[in-house]
Amino acid sequence: MAISLADALQQVNLEAGRVYQCRVGALLVEVRVEAGEPGPLPAPIEPSDVMLDPWIDLPAPRPGKVLDATPAAPVLPDAPVIPGDHALQ
């Protein structure tokens, strides 16, 4: 049965920084073990990075003088400035 070197080494308890040597038949095999790149660390949310929603309503304007309102004309929007066709060319 032939297995890959990687599969074979999976079965060995290797330690980073060490060099292992062994004979396989007439061959001398050396395995140098180096630590790989560390994986991403767990990233807990940093509280100081989090925006907060207000937890209370700030006071509304204090009631002042109370008056009876009178009917008025509806408030119309400000007329928008719409560019002409020539402005798009």
Added chain:
Amino acid sequence: MIYSIPSPDDPIDQGDLVDGCPILQIAHFDPQLPDSPRVACSTHRVVVLTQTCDLANQKTQRVVVAIVHSAQLLVAQKIVRASDVRGPIRAGRVFGWYFLPAAAELGLEESIVDFRQLFTIPVDVIRKLTAAGRRQARVQPLYREHLAKHFSDTYSRIGLPEPFETQ
């Protein structure tokens, strides 16, 4: 310097702090008499939020303003804690609330702008107030843009049901 002092005849600009602005509220409303609600009026220090370009080009007849609250008063009324003012509010980490630092030489105390209650005021009313010397100060560029960014963030934020999971 965070603030400047515009002269009374300077045009209105975003970041202007204006005292004595009349704010109207509906005090009583009867759906059976929709044309005659009772209206309450009070005056407040406000900050102008309308974009400078709209004001400069006279594209608007109304000015968006927000009330400027005294931070000390809010703390005294136990509405917010002093530690919250010094911490997250001052750091700009609370959507809808914007901290303005004190400037003793201008008579400005530490304040909190409430972006969650907005009012539109006829531009003529603000002009009359500024001409009468009621403009206390103007938030300078950079700080003004910082304020405007926080204002826009308050209304453009998108809330997720819950934070993303992490490993």
